[in-house]
Amino acid sequence: MDSVKNISDTSGQPIKGTGALIVILGAAESGTGAAILAQKHGYDVFVSDSGAIADLYKSELESRGIAYEERHHSEEKILQATEVIKSPGIPEKAPLVKKLKEKGVPVISEIEFAGRYNKAKTICITGSNGKSTTTMLTYHILRNAGLNVGLAGNIGKSFARQVAEESFDWYVLEISSFMLDDMYRFRADIAVLLNITPDHLDRYDYKMENYADSKFRILQNQTEEDVFIYCEDDPETISGLQRQHVHAKAYPFSIQKELDRGAYLSNNEIIINLGTDQLFNMSITELALQGKHNIYNSMASGIVAKVLELRNESIRESMGNFKNIEHRLEHAGKISGIDFINDSKATNINSTWYALESMTTDVVLILGGVDKGNDYSMLKDLVKNKVKAIVCLGKDTKRIHDAFEDQVDVIVNTFSMKEAVEISYHLAAKGDTVLLSPACASFDLFKNYEDRGDQFKAAVRDL
Structure with missing residues (x-):
């Protein structure tokens, strides 16, 4: 052209x-x-x-x-x-x-523009939570299997730069709703929708349906030759599907029910069945990524791998040796028997929910930042059962106090990462976990979530 x-x-x-x-x-x-x-x-x-x-x-x-x-x-x-x-x-x-x-x-969007000149196949991953981890895991599986694959979108070098300068057969793209809003003719060969939970609603007139419809733009222009992978257990996804006409081959994944096609959990094993003779199975205890949310992420990546007909042995190996991305449930150190976990990338309520859900010890939770209209109610049960103290980090903490004053005995305000880490260390006991999972954007005290996570790790080293 x-x-x-x-x-x-x-x-x-x-x-x-x-x-x-x-x-x-x-x-x-x-x-x-x-x-x-x-x-x-x-x-x-x-x-x-x-x-x-x-x-x-x-x-x-x-x-x-x-x-x-x-x-x-x-x-x-x-x-x-x-x-x-x-x-x-x-x-x-x-x-x-x-x-x-x-x-x-x-x-x-840049993705839309680059798509005009892209000759490679695309695997496009979106969702309110888990998309960075799933994108990285999918890329890891494909690369380890020997595919000529690039990684772009919200991660690493831009898609447009790579289309201009590289020559890949496949791209794994992490796609945000903001990118999707400005995409019109772009088509995903394989589209993955992990979940839809309230996030960035200020950009969508505070209407969940508007935000969900933005996520479903991942489906636009797909044909019967393409693939759509989605979570059967996510109510907003299932509700939103009622408003969509899906042309692609659809493969759901679930940990709550057995499925005829797609991925499901049986006796603590992930089973992937795409309707062919070749099945995939793997014990969740062998996954590098632990926690319920990561079972979903692994299922989505596993379906992509089986769609591409990768060998089961290669998929199992990659799922077992994958190292998660920085600032996502990243182990930052252990001092006096206290684990420090950096989950600075948790910029919304659901990300923090997933982090708390994966904790197996008592938690001192560092929470707060720029609140995007958070509804903290969904965290209350987890906080009550797992959190012994909350350390607020940021300038506006009133809503955190209001939400959790009946769930925990100790809520402390801090105004720097160094202060937050030091107080958390004194509040924790041997065997506990200090978890930085803010549920908020970082722009009140930090340049971005990376800066926030880096300061957390530096403060832990200084203890």
Whole structure:
């Protein structure tokens, strides 16, 4: 396809004309990758970031002769764009995005743009919780089986950069709802929907149905040749499916019931049956990832592996030796018989629920940050049964106190990670676990969840 003369807009209609201007809003990994791919295909490229651009990306844009601006948006130029590639972090309600849409300028995601030039097959994984772990596990299984596979989306190098510079047969992509909102013609060869639980509702008019519909965009454009993998036990997924027309071959997974096709649990063994003669089974005690939530993640990855007809021995080996991603239930040390677990990536209630569900000792829980309208009620039973003290970390802790004052005897406020870790250490006893699983965004005291997790690990080392 001639990328300059025939660009597809969000309605699927071609945009005619030469000298097409692609504007990219946001100059981090996603935006820089999109700029590299757009330049490769002959577009006039302009990158605009309302904040400061990191030196790494700035030097890369300069070395390639790609025009950019930082700390502001030149609206007049941006509004002249043929098409805009938007960072997932910029909301639809941003004034500049509204102006672009009012003018009829297509606004798309980096994934959508890269998909036009991608020749590899794609495995796209979304869900409110577990998508990073499942994406990494799936990539690990495929790579260990010898497939020529890339990893992108919310993880590592951007999809667009890799499409421009690499040559893979498969990609495993972690896809957020924000990315899906700006994807229109992209098609997943294998789509995985892990679960749908309340998250980012401020971006969806505080309506769960809007958020769920965003997640189901993972299905768009799929055909009978494609595959859709989903959780049979997740009520929001099952409810949302009533509003969908699924064309792809569907494989559910469940730990609550036996299924004719898909994955299920029987006598503490994962069974995968895709309707063929070749079955897969593995004891959950042999999984590298423990906890109920990780059984779901392993089932989803296992179905992908069997769809690709990988050998059972290879799948078992990979599921047994996988090491989880940083900041997700990461062991940060053991001091005086007290385990310290870094789950800083838990930025919503459900992630913290999964973390607590996997704990087998008494817990001192470090909780708090930027509250996105959290409903803490779903944590109350777990907190009552497993948590001996809560250490609040952040500027706004009133809702945490209100939610748990009847469940735990000790709730302490702290205003730095060092203070939170020191107090948690003194509140814990030998055999306990200090768990950082904040259930909130990190932006009040930290740059991001990685910074929060790194500070936690540093504070543990300093004890």
